[in-house]
């Protein structure tokens with residue numbers, strides 16, 4: 046079983062919103078003073094890949110696309126148990142949209158050549174789009190199932206539970222296929238000391254656009270089909286009215302009274 | 311090359327009914343079409359979808375295109391992508407609006423890439439740029455910490471819209487419009503996936519999407535038992551219980567009760583956030599609530615930035631006393 050997982054590096058989405066800042070000049074977002082992380086849903090995809098590998102054996106290749114990626118961050122999937130890491134790390138990939146990103150990832154997957162499952166997170170924590178997985182599927186002409194909470198691989202097909210708003214669908218899909226993974230798959234495992242040591246020794250393979258037979262006009266900003274016009278932080282003007290009291294119980298009772306006064310209760 | 315003109319709204323059909331988000335799409339679609347001086351078309355795909363065309367017209371469409379085929383019954387994305395590729399090729403709209411639903415999340419990006427364009431997912435605002443006449447597509451990014459405005463380079467300019475972000479028009483049954491049938495022409499080979507089962511996890515009581523009062527708990531509730539006190543309050547106020555993601559991930563509550571960006575997006579009259587820090591991703595699902603009330607032991611928690619009323623304290627002490635007082639007030 047050859048499994049490819051696409052994971053990106055992002056600013057830490059779990060940091061408190063109060064340290065989120067946008068640099069107006071560059072339209073770039075940051076979490077002040079907090080280092081980047083592996084995208085959480087990508088991590089769930091790595092976890093899903095490890096579960097399949099445990100059941101069926103095989104090899105997990107991770108691909109990350111970005112510019113000046115932190116080795117420490119992008120090696121986390123290796124420390125969790127993935128086998129190989131390919132980085133599409135080059136200035137040319139800078140500021141791509143979902144079109145140029147999916148195009149580059151699909152080209153890299155084609156170059157890998159052997160794949161049974163391609164896993165992505167259900168959506169990245171920065172773009173919140175959820176297009177990369179379905180995009181790769183369309184470019185490679187593969188079937189696709191999104192928002193998986195369980196993946197069972199049998200001969201030549203996969204049985205997937207897809208999260209819906211009132212439960213889940215059970216879907217059978219022939220492989221190779223693209224699957225996007227949701228958090229219901231289960232908490233990603235922590236890297237073990239042994240895993241971290243192994244990851245240290247694995248040298249990532251780096252592919253520039255030419256290595257995946259892509260013209261510079263197809264990647265990064267040049268390959269975009271969507272333009273970002275503006276990035277801004279919404280402001281909340283509301284003010285919280287605190288109910289107080291000498292004890293928690295008294296504050297609670299005062300809250301109820303306040304709600305009654307405001308005709309909310 | 312074909313000329314792309316007009317606004318099209320994909321009106322999602324489920325169980326032979328048009329979803330509310332279809333009317334919301336037609337509402338904003340009407341506004342954009344009027345601004346451009348162009349037509350608004352509704353696209354209905356499904357088994358028995360034909361019966362719904364008049365409803366779409368009543369909600370603002372000038373015409374409706376219907377693909378009605380029993381093979382479309384259980385919403386196989388493969389089939390819908392093929393059908394929509396054909397429909398869009400035929401009607402060549404400048405803008406295509408879909409809904410950010412279970413099916414829209416799957417269908418919209420697949421269709422976009424099939425058509426050679428991208429789609430801006432989960433838009434909360436749509437407008438026409440006065441100079442270029444292109445669609446300005448505003449969507450939350452970074453989990454809701456920011457919003458981005460995008461434009462598409464090519465046609466159709468595709469978007470999905472967030473539930474309840476746009477307003478539907480009052481239906482006007484006297485509105486008239488052409489209804490055109492388009493054949494599905496599905497090949498068996500178009501459909502590679504097979505739906506073996508659809509599991510619905512029923513939750514007792516009022517559905518969280520429909521509730522006027524939602525009592526939600528977070529990681530700080532600590533256990534499934536902890537939620538019983540939230541149930542009690544919900545019962546008194548005839549509301550529903552909800553949660554941030556950790557209680558669902560921990561199995562204290564069913565996943566279907568998760569509120570947020572990747573859960574339910576709700577807008578009740580009253581939203582209680584108890585032991586919820588107020589991450590941007592969680593707030594994405596509840597910031598449309600009329601009044602947010604927060605109980606949190608951390609006075610600096612982000613939830614207080616959006617709450618109207620709050621108590622700083624341990625919910626285990628605050629909530630029982632609050633419930634007691636509410637009971638008393640409701641009885642008086």
Ligand SMILES: Cc1cc2nc3c(=O)[nH]c(=O)nc-3n(C[C@H](O)[C@H](O)[C@H](O)COP(=O)(O)OP(=O)(O)OC[C@H]3O[C@@H](n4cnc5c(N)ncnc54)[C@H](O)[C@@H]3O)c2cc1C
Pocket residue numbers: 058059085086168169170453527528529530531553554555556557568569570571572573574584585586587588589591592595605606607608611623624625626
């Ligand atoms: C792409 C993406 C999508 C996501 N989608 C969602 C989503 O849809 N919905 C969602 O909720 N999350 C979502 N998340 C996760 C989100 O980032 C947060 O991790 C999550 O919302 C935190 O939940 P919480 O507030 O319950 O937990 P925490 O952030 O851990 O907060 C717990 C709070 O409880 C308080 N507390 C603890 N004990 C007590 C006590 N005894 N009394 C009073 N207060 C107490 C603490 O002060 C703290 O504020 C998503 C994340 C990503 C990256």
